[in-house]
Amino acid sequence: MASLGPPGASLTPEQADNFEDMERQFAVKVVQHLETYWSLLQLRRGSELRLTRMDDDIYEHFKTEFPEFDPAETIDEDKMKSKEGKERWRNFINQYEKKVDDFNFGTMMRSNPKFEYGEKETIFVVRMQFYAIEIARNRAGLNDWVYEKAHPEIKKKENQ
Numbered sequence: 809m810a811s812l813g814p815p816g817a818s819l820t821p822e823q824a825d826n827f828e829d830m831e832r833q834f835a836v837k838v839v840q841h842l843e844t845y846w847s848l849l850q851l852r853r854g855s856e857l858r859l860t861r862m863d864d865d866i867y868e869h870f871k872t873e874f875p876e877f878d879p880a881e882t883i884d885e886d887k888m889k890s891k892e893g894k895e896r897w898r899n900f901i902n903q904y905e906k907k908v909d910d911f912n913f914g915t916m917m918r919s920n921p922k923f924e925y926g927e928k929e930t931i932f933v934v935r936m937q938f939y940a941i942e943i944a945r946n947r948a949g950l951n952d953w954v955y956e957k958a959h960p961e962i963k964k965k966e967n968q
Contacts, residue, residue, distance in 0.1 A: 834914070837913075838914060838915055838916055839916075841915050841916070842915070842916045842925055842930075845942070846924075846925065846954070849951050849954035849955060850954055850955060850957075850958035850959075851955070851958075852955060853949075853951075853952040853955045853956075854942075854945065854946035854949070854950070854951025854952055854954065854955070855946055855947065855948075855949045855951075855952050857946055859939055859942060859943055859946070860908060860939060860943075862904075862907060862908065863939075863943050866904075866908075866936075866939055866940055866943055867940075867943045867944060867947060869900070869903070869940075870900070870940040870941075870943070870944060871944075873896065873899075873900050874896070874900075874940075877941075877944065879921065879941065879944040879945040879947075879948050879950055880921065880922075880945075880948065880950055881920070882919050882920040883917075883919045883920070883931065883941070885919065885931050888933075888937075897934070897937060900936065900940070901934055901936040901937070904936050908935070908936065908939070910935050911934075911935055911936050912934050912935065912936065913934070913935045914932055914933070914934060914935070915932075915933060915934070915935050915938050916930050916931070916932060916933075917930065917931055917932075917933045917937070917938045917941065917942065918930060918931075919931050921945045921950040921951055922950075922953075924954075
């Protein structure tokens with residue numbers, strides 16, 4: 809039987825079907841995370857949310873390791889995923905290996921906090937990148953608009 813994959817690998821067509829199932833399950837989990845986070849932002853202002861039990865530590869560590877990061881700006885995905893960017897992020901992320909569940913699991917994140925999730929506004933990142941950046945955005949109040957858009961009556965009441 810022919811094997812699939814790189815030379816020396818022994819992946820059979822039956823196993824390939826299992827990988828497709830795993831990819832589908834992975835995609836479902838990623839979308840569930842995206843939808844859950846968006847729902848949370850609609851239920852509470854981002855500035856009032858805690859994403860992990862370690863938000864304060866993650867935020868301080870992120871500010872120390874990435875002092876140039878402006879949470880209001882669009883993320884430069886090429887810079888983030890460059891050789892140097894990957895190395896910086898790897899060093900940051902690996903410190904959470906035994907501290908944060910699914911610390912290195914892939915997820916989707918908006919490249920700019922001013923936009924909703926969309927095909928052109930969404931990038932694939934590691935969970936700790938998501939936490940670090942979204943915690944910074946929430947602390948800066950940059951995601952509060954999602955709640956205000958979902959609850960226009962509250963915004964109107966606050967402006968009276």
